[in-house]
Amino acid sequence: xxxxxxxxxxxxxxxxxxxxxxxxxxxxxxxxxxxxxxxxxxxxxxxxxxxxxxxxxxxxxxxxxxxxxxxxxxxxxxxxxxx
Amino acid sequence: xxxxxxxxxxxxxxxxxxxxxxxxxxxxxxxxxxxxxxxxxxxxxxxxxxxxxxxxxxxxxxxxxxxxxxxxxxxxxxxxxxxxxxxxxxxxxxxxxxxxxxxxxxxxxxxxxxxxxxxxxxxxxxxxxxxxxxxxxxxxxxxxxxxxxxxxxxxxxxxxxxxxxxxxxxxxxxxxxxxxxxxxxxxxxxxxxxxxxxxxxxxxxxxxxxxxxxxxxxxxxxxxxxxxxxxxxxxxxxxxxxxxxxxxxxxxxxxxxxxxxxxxxxxxxxxxxxxxxxxxxxxxxxxxxxxxxxxxxxxxxxxxxxxxxxxxxxxxxxxxxxxxxxxxxxxxxxxxxxxxxxxxxxxxxxxxxxxxxxxxxxxxxxxxxxxxxxxxxxxxxxxxxxxxxxxxxxxxxxxxx
Numbered sequence: 409x410x411x412x413x414x415x416x417x418x419x420x421x422x423x424x425x426x427x428x429x430x431x432x433x434x435x436x437x438x439x440x441x442x443x444x445x446x447x448x449x450x451x452x453x454x455x456x457x458x459x460x461x462x463x464x465x466x467x468x469x470x471x472x473x474x475x476x477x478x479x480x481x482x483x484x485x486x487x488x489x490x491x
Numbered sequence: 492x493x494x495x496x497x498x499x500x501x502x503x504x505x506x507x508x509x510x511x512x513x514x515x516x517x518x519x520x521x522x523x524x525x526x527x528x529x530x531x532x533x534x535x536x537x538x539x540x541x542x543x544x545x546x547x548x549x550x551x552x553x554x555x556x557x558x559x560x561x562x563x564x565x566x567x568x569x570x571x572x573x574x575x576x577x578x579x580x581x582x583x584x585x586x587x588x589x590x591x592x593x594x595x596x597x598x599x600x601x602x603x604x605x606x607x608x609x610x611x612x613x614x615x616x617x618x619x620x621x622x623x624x625x626x627x628x629x630x631x632x633x634x635x636x637x638x639x640x641x642x643x644x645x646x647x648x649x650x651x652x653x654x655x656x657x658x659x660x661x662x663x664x665x666x667x668x669x670x671x672x673x674x675x676x677x678x679x680x681x682x683x684x685x686x687x688x689x690x691x692x693x694x695x696x697x698x699x700x701x702x703x704x705x706x707x708x709x710x711x712x713x714x715x716x717x718x719x720x721x722x723x724x725x726x727x728x729x730x731x732x733x734x735x736x737x738x739x740x741x742x743x744x745x746x747x748x749x750x751x752x753x754x755x756x757x758x759x760x761x762x763x764x765x766x767x768x769x770x771x772x773x774x775x776x777x778x779x780x781x782x783x784x785x786x787x788x789x790x791x792x793x794x795x796x797x798x799x800x801x802x803x804x805x806x807x808x809x810x811x812x813x814x815x816x817x818x819x820x821x822x823x824x825x826x827x828x829x830x831x832x833x834x835x836x837x838x839x840x841x842x843x844x845x846x847x848x849x850x851x852x853x854x855x856x857x858x859x860x861x862x863x864x865x866x867x868x869x870x871x872x873x874x875x876x877x878x879x880x881x882x883x884x885x886x887x888x889x890x891x892x
Contacts, residue, residue, distance in 0.1 A: 447856075449855065452627060456646075464661060465645045467645055468637065468644040
């Protein structure tokens with residue numbers, strides 16, 4: 409069964425936390441580049457962890473459109489439903 | 492009006508700061524004269540070149556130069572045209588034949604640069620219903636090929652066959668799959684475990700492309716690359732390479748035994764919408780490739796020099812990017828950007844040119860002083876390089892104290 413969006417978001421926040429070096433408060437509208445200041449290497453690690461957590465492939469082509477935590481949660485739910 | 496160059500302000504500020512320190516500009520080196528594959532005049536001073544990828548020292552080979560001169564006299568300075576229009580000369584056909592002979596393949600296609608070879612192969616092989624799986628540490632030309640094409644792109648952890656296998660398993664049934672690997676990764680100089688990576692790729696029904704740019708001439712019984720050394724010639728579908736390293740000129744290529752490989756000439760934009768190589772380059776490359784087929788002495792000298800540099804720098808207390816010398820790229824890890832630039836500049840003052848490499852070109856955010864050896868470096872050269880590394884380190888420590 410596909411996980412609920414709430415469950416995805418909760419787990420996503422846990423996955424982001426180890427990379428959140430500046431302890432920025434995390435919310436749906438937190439932006440990866442502007443608020444969390446993630447560089448491309450951090451994004452790479454986080455994406456790989458997300459892929460393994462939900463057993464999905466997150467295509468690189470999607471990444472430019474995923475600016476906020478909420479958008480990533482939506483994308484995971486969608487990828488999980490399609491898998 | 493929005494200044495379109497303003498988006499580069501932070502990089503510009505960083506670069507201006509670097510130039511303001513009085514250190515040499517690592518991205519502004521000018522070779523005033525080139526004396527040999529291992530020596531050039533930089534800032535009026537004879538410098539040992541240890542960062543040119545001139546692995547087999549072919550740039551000044553007399554036969555290579557003679558072949559180029561003859562082609563220049565016969566065919567003129569340039570082709571002024573695409574390979575599929577007026578830009579295929581006898582020299583281009585001859586260099587493709589030399590590649591087929593070197594690799595033992597039924598087809599070879601030459602591109603105008605190695606960058607374009609990857610751009611063309613990656614963007615054309617995988618279409619919109621296909622999935623590309625690429626190693627996270629892939630060269631920029633491979634990433635750019637992904638951007639140019641329409642396939643879905645999935646990245647796997649560097650040299651990790653289990654990670655690749657998981658991602659292959661998640662690709663929906665019925666999709667075409669292209670796995671992209673490199674024999675030698677050019678930043679750290681590490682060699683890929685191609686046997687494992689290719690095995691999981693083939694088990695999943697994927698086609699495999701291996702970029703052997705940094706292995707041509709000195710890996711495998713025929714010098715074809717890491718894939719040959721690891722016994723994968725009947726497993727790898729496409730091999731990409733370059734003329735700008737071991738061959739000693741410029742250009743790129745792909746070779747394959749696929750019966751329909753030649754169709755790419757008609758559908759690959761980075762192949763057909765650019766001018767072909769100048770005949771002087773094609774003829775030089777052909778002469779060089781033919782000599783590389785039997786260059787066993789050069790190969791032995793290159794390996795001896797690479798092993799000796801790794802051992803001596805390690806012995807002198809430098810932190811090496813690989814535990815053992817895996818290729819002809821011997822990279823030294825530096826703790827910070829600042830220390831890396833200062834050391835690089837001190838090395839140039841000592842008459843040593845190596846590459847300064849930094850993120851995003853490097854993996855894991857590391858800063859590197861990257862050396863690449865040539866068959867024309869004598870063992871005395873290697874000892875001299877190490878002595879100058881030690882002297883440069885002493886100079887930077889005196890500066891810091």
